Amino acid sequence: MAVSANRLELLQIADAVAREKSIPREIVLSSMEEALQKAARSRYGQETEVRAEINAKTGEIRFSRLLQVVDLVENDATQINLEDARKKNPAAQVGDWIAETLPPFDFGRIPAQSAKQVIIQKVRDAERDRQYQEYKDRIGEIVNGVVKRAEYGNVIIDLGRGEAIVRRDELIPRETFKPGDRVRAYVYDVRREPRGPQIFMSRTHPQFMAKLFAQEVPEIYDGIIEVKSVARDPGSRAKIAVVSRDTSIDPVGACVGMRGSRVQAVVNELQGEKIDIIPWSADAATFIVNSLQPAEVVKVVLDEDSSRIEVVVPDDQLSLAIGRRGQNVRLASQLTGWDIDILTEAEESERRQKEFAERTKIFMEALDVDEVVGQLLAAEGFRSVEELAFVDMAELAAIEGFDEETAEEIQNRAREHLHRIEEEFDTKRKALGVADDLKEIEGVTGAILVKLGENDVKSVEDLAGCATDDLVGWSERKDGETIKTPGYLEGVEISREEAEAMIMTARVKAGWIEAPVPAAAEAEAEAEGA
Numbered sequence: 001m002a003v004s005a006n007r008l009e010l011l012q013i014a015d016a017v018a019r020e021k022s023i024p025r026e027i028v029l030s031s032m033e034e035a036l037q038k039a040a041r042s043r044y045g046q047e048t049e050v051r052a053e054i055n056a057k058t059g060e061i062r063f064s065r066l067l068q069v070v071d072l073v074e075n076d077a078t079q080i081n082l083e084d085a086r087k088k089n090p091a092a093q094v095g096d097w098i099a100e101t102l103p104p105f106d107f108g109r110i111p112a113q114s115a116k117q118v119i120i121q122k123v124r125d126a127e128r129d130r131q132y133q134e135y136k137d138r139i140g141e142i143v144n145g146v147v148k149r150a151e152y153g154n155v156i157i158d159l160g161r162g163e164a165i166v167r168r169d170e171l172i173p174r175e176t177f178k179p180g181d182r183v184r185a186y187v188y189d190v191r192r193e194p195r196g197p198q199i200f201m202s203r204t205h206p207q208f209m210a211k212l213f214a215q216e217v218p219e220i221y222d223g224i225i226e227v228k229s230v231a232r233d234p235g236s237r238a239k240i241a242v243v244s245r246d247t248s249i250d251p252v253g254a255c256v257g258m259r260g261s262r263v264q265a266v267v268n269e270l271q272g273e274k275i276d277i278i279p280w281s282a283d284a285a286t287f288i289v290n291s292l293q294p295a296e297v298v299k300v301v302l303d304e305d306s307s308r309i310e311v312v313v314p315d316d317q318l319s320l321a322i323g324r325r326g327q328n329v330r331l332a333s334q335l336t337g338w339d340i341d342i343l344t345e346a347e348e349s350e351r352r353q354k355e356f357a358e359r360t361k362i363f364m365e366a367l368d369v370d371e372v373v374g375q376l377l378a379a380e381g382f383r384s385v386e387e388l389a390f391v392d393m394a395e396l397a398a399i400e401g402f403d404e405e406t407a408e409e410i411q412n413r414a415r416e417h418l419h420r421i422e423e424e425f426d427t428k429r430k431a432l433g434v435a436d437d438l439k440e441i442e443g444v445t446g447a448i449l450v451k452l453g454e455n456d457v458k459s460v461e462d463l464a465g466c467a468t469d470d471l472v473g474w475s476e477r478k479d480g481e482t483i484k485t486p487g488y489l490e491g492v493e494i495s496r497e498e499a500e501a502m503i504m505t506a507r508v509k510a511g512w513i514e515a516p517v518p519a520a521a522e523a524e525a526e527a528e529g530a
Helices: 005-021 025-044 082-088 109-136 206-216 251-256 258-269 284-291 315-322 324-336 345-367 371-379 385-390 393-397 404-432 436-440 446-454 460-464 468-472 496-509 519-529
Strands: 050-054 061-070 079-081 097-102 142-151 154-158 163-166 182-191 198-202 225-233 237-244 274-279 299-303 308-313 339-344 474-478 481-485
Touching: 025 050, 109 182, 142 163, 142 206, 154 182, 163 182, 182 206, 206 225, 206 237, 206 258, 225 251, 225 324, 237 251, 237 284, 237 324, 251 258, 251 274, 258 274, 274 284, 284 299, 284 308, 284 324, 308 315, 308 345, 315 324, 315 339, 324 339, 339 345, 345 371, 345 385, 345 404, 385 404, 393 404, 404 446, 436 446, 436 460, 436 496, 460 496, 468 496
Parallel strands: 061 079, 163 198, 237 274, 308 339
Antiparallel strands: 050 061, 061 097, 142 154, 142 182, 154 163, 182 198, 225 237, 299 308, 474 481
């Protein structure tokens, strides 16, 4: 069958648009069909259900009108009675649709213009959807592009099959681009928006540096070396923690490369940003010490509950450990996820002496002893009156200058002191209206009862309705720093596990849940059932 020039031209246009916009030919033909349908409705009436079909091989256009088969016709434009329908299709039933062929017609100027707008819009929508589908799977990759233009400090990048934006705050400081410059950046987000998919790229993102190392270091690309964490002060300094899965390969040496060639390639891309490559360690203290390089560390003290660590450095190393404007310690904190407090040896010694004096004073006042005895107890490592009250008597008697009688007297005084404090707490607890049955929950002390009462937790049901975070508080990292939100029991030494156990006991006591079966009893019951 011969194809007319107009039909051939229609297919050629569809092919050209599909190639230019990188969208399927079927979508272009579908948009043309929809445009023709809109034009046909302007001819036959908007309420008419018109269908247009374009033969993908010949380009032939066919129009048809859909009519619903009904018993009683109310609208001639959309309905047909059963008798007339069976003349066209003997098997027609009420509710079926009958297609009635319409003759070809000439478009007017306005319907043609309207059809053109439909095609343009549909093709644009298809192009946007193609861009979104293509780039949403490339989040986390480095993409190359050419600078198209700069707007208010933001840089628009031509990716060839789409546009991306590098916002001003995602550019390395003092970095400038001109139209036509080639640029590499990290795709960190792709969003659907009314004006089309927005592709957001960054040159300051920590993962941009990690991906650059993966391109320069084959061992990282192959998975032999893993990048554990990255911290950056864009354009100035960065730290990257790496670990090797193969003990025969040095992760730091592999990332540095022969004569520093690999790390230098990354430094050049990042406009001279200085990079410290840190060996990662599963031991938090070792990792933190490594992360503070080039400073030397004398001692570390970890507080795992609050994710804080105290680092003691020689007096002459303090400025090196902190870095210019706190840069070194800030990057180390971001890299490790720990809050780092840096002390000099002199400051740490002064603090130890202060703590020793405070403990001595506490023992003197609580036990009614002289300064020498208080200092002896503090020097032996006792930190509180509670430790003295419940320590083994032999341990006290073993202190130089003490005998069994002295040890017994000190322990009795410690217990009497705790008893007096407990009575004071009980008086406060009653004044706050805290119920007596809260005292029966294991782990709840007088100090805890008073804290709960001050925070309006006055019954077993109130405690059962609490979350662990309510009692002990919680920490969250924001902008590289850990922010601590205090709980009801702030100031009381209690772990998350102990707080959780108290809440679960309260829920059992309140009848909200059943008491958990101990593992040993459960195993015994299973053995009997077998």
